[in-house]
């Protein structure tokens with residue numbers, strides 16, 4: 056049987072009057088609604104197919120659809136119609152002649168994952184630090200490798216990391232790019248993102264140097280070069296690449312002018328805060344004293360922030376990115392999922408460094424899920440009579456999609472399967488041995504799936520992975536670029552390049 060289902064909807068419990076959205080959620084959750092009625096109620100969500108302006112339309116047929124939009128709902132079996140770049144309908148039994156049909160009957164159809172913080176310039180430095188601490192990372196990755204990068208390294212790394220994103224179902228990634236040893240490095244990083252076909256936020260950051268002081272880079276143009284980037288590469292909102300500024304920490308009176316450079320060109324800001332012992336300096340209180348924090352900033356990690364700083368983030372409307380896996384590995388502090396939830400902040404998730412962290416989002420979801428639950432169990436076991444609620448699998452899935460879109464400033468474009476949004480969609484195979492026999496779609500994604508389930512990926516309506524293979528990518532070239540950059544970079548950094 057095909058029907059909409061949607062349970063535990065907070066938007067219903069938070070409202071008093073019977074709003075349209077509430078009615079939808081209530082009916083979808085508690086009553087056996089005939090598909091036709093559900094369709095007519097949802098209205099614009101199921102508008103009749105129009106002729107695609109671009110002439111390209113795709114019908115994802117018969118999948119188990121997790122729209123992650125509570126007004127659209129989820130469906131045990133439904134179709135998703137894509138016209139040009141956008142989703143035009145999500146409902147069962149769409150008839151759309153002259154359309155390319157993709158059989159989704161053995162798949163979960165859901166929004167692509169959204170990463171809010173990844174240092175993609177480390178794309179060919181994967182796995183160099185499986186046992187390293189944060190200090191090891193700074194010494195080896197930033198001061199040895201990063202300080203010696205040439206522009207071709209930036210290109211190869213970003214291309215590799217971005218293709219890895221697509222392969223793993225991460226359709227949007229924020230490239231937290233602090234490898235701008237010269238403007239040519241910057242141009243190469245952006246080209247790598249562009250050539251990959253991923254949707255990316257390019258967060259323009261500092262150079263790397265041997266001394267660790269980014270101001271020492273002889274050809275440094277940070278942050279002023281952001282004005283050129285805005286004009287040269289980011290003058291349109293109608294493209295896959297958008298612009299942020301990646302801010303260093305440091306003395307607040309020196310950091311605030313950098314934030315001004317971002318705001319002068321309308322770029323949002325992303326910054327690491329609350330990292331280990333360094334994070335206990337009340338940095339955000341000091342920044343706020345110079346100029347009030349604004350909603351245009353994403354705060355990464357936040358593990359050791361004080362309560363006042365957390366309240367400043369909440370009150371300013373800022374967003375949060377938790378990189379749970381690396382935080383546990385490298386000594387940043389306890390991933391602050393519960394702290395964020397206590398304040399009513401819904402965090403986004405991020406991979407951070409591929410030097411030590413796998414590039415997929417299944418790992419990220421399971422990390423914050425298990426750690427939050429462990430925290431609640433520990434409080435119960437220690438006699439806490441009023442412990443927090445357990446995080447649910449659906450909430451974690453929202454962190455990995457909807458909240459990522461919000462933190463990346465793209466919530467109007469992506470993050471849910473909502474008609475009118477751009478079609479960034481993944482098809483996850485349900486006929487694989489790690490999930491068969493298939494049931495409980497949200498549970499399957501969060502509990503059991505991995506990159507091997509990512510069968511098909513669309514970005515802005517374009518199929519970029521199909522039947523488990525990237526589309527239109529010369530893998531021999533990619534492998535060669537990666538290998539050449541790796542060899543060059545190890546040599547320049549004077550680090551032995553060994554496989555064993």
Ligand SMILES: [Zn+2]
Pocket residue numbers: 172174231327355407408
């Ligand atoms: Zn980071």
